[in-house]
Amino acid sequence: MEQNKKWRGKSYGGKWGNLCFVILLKYFGPYAAYALLPFVAAYFTIFRRTPYRASASYLKRILGKRRYFMPYHVFRHNLSFGITLIDKGIYISGSGKIKCENLCEEILKNSLEDGRGIIILTPHVGCREIALETLKGFGRDVKVLGIQTEDEQIKKVLDSFARQNVEAIDAGSFGALIDSYAALKRGDILAMQFDRNIGDPSATVDFLGGKAVLPTNAFSLSEMAKCDMLYCACVREKLFKYKIVPLMLVKKDEMRQKDFARQKTESVMKCLEKLLRKNKYQWFNFYDYWD
Numbered sequence: 001m002e003q004n005k006k007w008r009g010k011s012y013g014g015k016w017g018n019l020c021f022v023i024l025l026k027y028f029g030p031y032a033a034y035a036l037l038p039f040v041a042a043y044f045t046i047f048r049r050t051p052y053r054a055s056a057s058y059l060k061r062i063l064g065k066r067r068y069f070m071p072y073h074v075f076r077h078n079l080s081f082g083i084t085l086i087d088k089g090i091y092i093s094g095s096g097k098i099k100c101e102n103l104c105e106e107i108l109k110n111s112l113e114d115g116r117g118i119i120i121l122t123p124h125v126g127c128r129e130i131a132l133e134t135l136k137g138f139g140r141d142v143k144v145l146g147i148q149t150e151d152e153q154i155k156k157v158l159d160s161f162a163r164q165n166v167e168a169i170d171a172g173s174f175g176a177l178i179d180s181y182a183a184l185k186r187g188d189i190l191a192m193q194f195d196r197n198i199g200d201p202s203a204t205v206d207f208l209g210g211k212a213v214l215p216t217n218a219f220s221l222s223e224m225a226k227c228d229m230l231y232c233a234c235v236r237e238k239l240f241k242y243k244i245v246p247l248m249l250v251k252k253d254e255m256r257q258k259d260f261a262r263q264k265t266e267s268v269m270k271c272l273e274k275l276l277r278k279n280k281y282q283w284f285n286f287y288d289y290w291d
Contacts, residue, residue: 025089030097033086041078045071051078051286058289061208062280073281080281084236088129100130100242104232107249108138111228116252117184119218119229123195123272124284131234131244132166132191141188145169145180147198166191171198177221184225192218194231194265195272196285203262207269208276210290214269216261223255231268235279247271 024033044051055074063073091098111118120135122128135142144166169179169190183190197213201220204213222229231247248268254260276283 022089025086025093030086030090033089034083037079037082037086041075041082044078045075054286054288058208058283058285059280061210062276062283077281080236081284081286084127084282084284087236087240087242088127090240091127091130092133098130098240098242100134100234100244102134102244104230104244104246107230107246108135111230111249112138112140112187112189115187116227117186117188117190117225118227119184119222120189120191121194121218121229121231121268122191123233124193125233125272125275125279126235126282127242128191128193128234130242131232134234134244135189135191136166138189141183141186142166142191143169143180143183143188144191145171145176146193147171177217180221181225184221184227190221194218194268201261203265205262205266205269208273208290212269212290214265216265219250219255219261219264222250222252226252228252231271233272233275235275235282245275247275 020036024036052074055077056070059070059073059077087098091100108118117140120131122131132142132144146168147170169176169183173179180190192215194214195212197215199215201216202213203216204211206212218229229250231249232244233247234242234244237243248264248271250264257263
């Protein structure tokens with residue numbers, strides 16, 4: 001799993017960098033945090049070569065012939081990432097300043113009406129934490145399945161500002177599959193990310209002119225729990241305004257087709273490509289994504 005080795009699951013900025021933005025948000029408001037962002041984005045563009053190369057690798061693919069003056073595009077990419085992190089803090093603090101339009105509301109209501117759970121799959125686009133908070137409005141418990149590798153000091157800093165009421169299931173734990181299945185059978189909402197591989201099972205599909213190794217464990221869970229899967233993304237439209245858009249719905253009765261997981265994974269990555277061409281600075285996989 002070479003791709004998994006390249007991504008460490010750690011936030012950039014460290015304890016003091018994150019603490020600085022928490023203090024600005026808590027005592028001086030969002031505009032003070034936004035004002036600092038260009039300097040931080042410039043620092044990461046000039047001095048942090050590993051995320052720079054990863055950003056440039058993606059941007060060359062999404063920009064095509066428009067990829068002149070790459071440092072400018074990487075700066076905008078870093079700036080967009082910083083805005084999203086600040087917006088996440090604003091939203092989960094409960095200030096009400098961030099507004100989010102949910103275009104998946106009817107899909108979710110229909111999938112949940114029989115009492116079953118649902119698997120929500122999101123990419124590293126925009127702000128998934130806003131989408132997770134929105135999901136709590138459907139009266140179901142929300143669980144997040146993913147690897148838990150964040151630095152404890154950074155977690156404490158972020159929790160001191162705002163704590164999410166979403167339970168995490170560590171995908172690296174022995175009982176992750178059992179806990180996820182049990183949650184779906186209780187009718188909970190299980191959130192996962194689909195554009196970053198964290199282990200077997202997986203499928204290799206085409207994405208932006210290269211090969212991407214992506215997880216397919218959600219299909220096994222969906223078939224076992226007999227629940228739907230909804231691919232969606234929470235993208236930033238403008239300052240303080242987000243929108244949750246559907247990418248693809250997979251119904252529980254579709255699962256028995258041969259090679260189904262790979263075909264659907266390839267289809268949703270094509271949908272993701274279309275979304276990224278409209279929101280090219282909002283994909284945040286800052287590591288060597290393609291072999």
